[in-house]
Amino acid sequence: MTREEIGNKLRDLMKAASPKQIDWNSMTEQSDIAALGFDSLSILDLIYDVQQGFKIEFDAEELTGVRTVGDLVTFLQGKIG
Amino acid sequence: MRWIRYWIEYGFLKFMLGLFDLMSAAHAEAVLTRLSGLYYALAVSRRRIAIDNILKAGIASDYKEANRIARRSFRHFALVVLESLKSGEIMADGIEHHIRVSVSPELDRILKDTKQGLIMASGHFGSWEIAAQLVSNVKPVAGVTKKMSNPMVNVLMEQRKPRNNFHLLPKYDRENASRFLNVLKNGEVLALMIDQHASWRGILVDFFGRPASTHTAIALLHLVTKAPICFGYCWRVSPGQYELRAEGPLYFKPTGDKNADIRTILETLNRHLEKAVREHPEQYLWGHRRWKEEEFVRSDMRDQLPAAAK
Numbered sequence: 001m002t003r004e005e006i007g008n009k010l011r012d013l014m015k016a017a018s019p020k021q022i023d024w025n026s027m028t029e030q031s032d033i034a035a036l037g038f039d040s041l042s043i044l045d046l047i048y049d050v051q052q053g054f055k056i057e058f059d060a061e062e063l064t065g066v067r068t069v070g071d072l073v074t075f076l077q078g079k080i081g
Numbered sequence: 082m083r084w085i086r087y088w089i090e091y092g093f094l095k096f097m098l099g100l101f102d103l104m105s106a107a108h109a110e111a112v113l114t115r116l117s118g119l120y121y122a123l124a125v126s127r128r129r130i131a132i133d134n135i136l137k138a139g140i141a142s143d144y145k146e147a148n149r150i151a152r153r154s155f156r157h158f159a160l161v162v163l164e165s166l167k168s169g170e171i172m173a174d175g176i177e178h179h180i181r182v183s184v185s186p187e188l189d190r191i192l193k194d195t196k197q198g199l200i201m202a203s204g205h206f207g208s209w210e211i212a213a214q215l216v217s218n219v220k221p222v223a224g225v226t227k228k229m230s231n232p233m234v235n236v237l238m239e240q241r242k243p244r245n246n247f248h249l250l251p252k253y254d255r256e257n258a259s260r261f262l263n264v265l266k267n268g269e270v271l272a273l274m275i276d277q278h279a280s281w282r283g284i285l286v287d288f289f290g291r292p293a294s295t296h297t298a299i300a301l302l303h304l305v306t307k308a309p310i311c312f313g314y315c316w317r318v319s320p321g322q323y324e325l326r327a328e329g330p331l332y333f334k335p336t337g338d339k340n341a342d343i344r345t346i347l348e349t350l351n352r353h354l355e356k357a358v359r360e361h362p363e364q365y366l367w368g369h370r371r372w373k374e375e376e377f378v379r380s381d382m383r384d385q386l387p388a389a390a391k
Contacts, residue, residue, distance in 0.1 A: 045297075051305060060305045
C-alpha cells in the first residue's frame, strides 16, 4: 500500500472510531491524534480497528510516541511493509 | 461556601478516622455495624434502590427477603470500610492465615510470571480491598479510582490507602490508555470493575436479565493487547476469614466485528459476576443504581434496547 492509501484508509477508520464530529477532510498528517477526539477509551477502539482493518498484529505499546496522523501512517507503513 | 463545606467534610472525616484508629478491629466492627443499621434506616432512597434491584434481579421473590438481603448488604459494606481501615490489624499474623485461594494452575503461573500482564475483572462484591492486597503480594496491582470532589478528602484517603505493590490510577484521565498499556507491559495486574454504570460511554449488556450500560475498556484492552483476562472475587467467609477465587485465564480472539467481540467478553464476565453474587447476595452493592433505564429511554442508546423494553 502507498502512504496515501494508508492515510485514506486510516482516515475512514478514525472517522468511524472517533466520538467527535469534525471535518475529516481537513485532517492532515500533521493533525494531532488526540485533537481528533481520541481519549483514553476511544483510542483503544482505534487500535482495534487499525489492527483488524489493516490485518496486522502489533503490541499496543509500540504506539508509544505516536502523536500525529503522520506518525501513525509511518508506523503502519513499517508494519505492512 | 464550597470551601467551607470542604473543610467541614475534611474535619469530620479526619475525626472519625482518628476515632477508628484508636479502636480495636472488633470494636470498630461493632460500631460500624450499628452505623450501617442506622444508615439503612435513614437512607430511604438507597434502601429502596437496593430492595428494588434485588427483586428485579430475581435474588429474592418477596419484599421481606429482599429487605433482609439489602440490610445485610449495607452491613457488609460497612465491614468493607473496616477492612480498608484495619486490614493490617486483622491480618497481623500473616495474610496467608486468613485467605483461602482457589485459582487454576495456568492462572497461578501467570500470576508468578513477572513479565506477563494480567487483566483482572471484578465487581463491587465481597471484599475487594482484601483481594487487591492479597494479589499485590504476588504481583503488582493497579486499580482505578474516581477522585473525590473534595481535594482535601482526596488527599486524606490517598494517604490511607495501603501501598505495597498496589497503586491507583485516576478514572477518566486522558492518559489512561497509555497507563493501562504500561501496566500490562510491565507484567502487572490491571484490576478493573465491570459493574459501574458507563452511561453513554458504554454498551448495554444484560446483567441479571436487565440491560446495563457497561464500560468497554476491559474488553478492548484484552483484544488489542492479548493480555489474559481473569474474573476474580473475594468473599468474607467469617470474621477475618476470606476466600479468593479467580476464573480463567480467559482468551477471546478478535473476529473483526468489534461490537460483537466486546459484547462476548462483557457478557462472559457478567455471567461470572452474577454467579458469584448468587452464591453470596448479601455481599453485593445492591444500593448502587447499576441499571439506569430511564436514561436509555431519553438518550440515543435507545436503539440498543430490545423492542420489548422501549
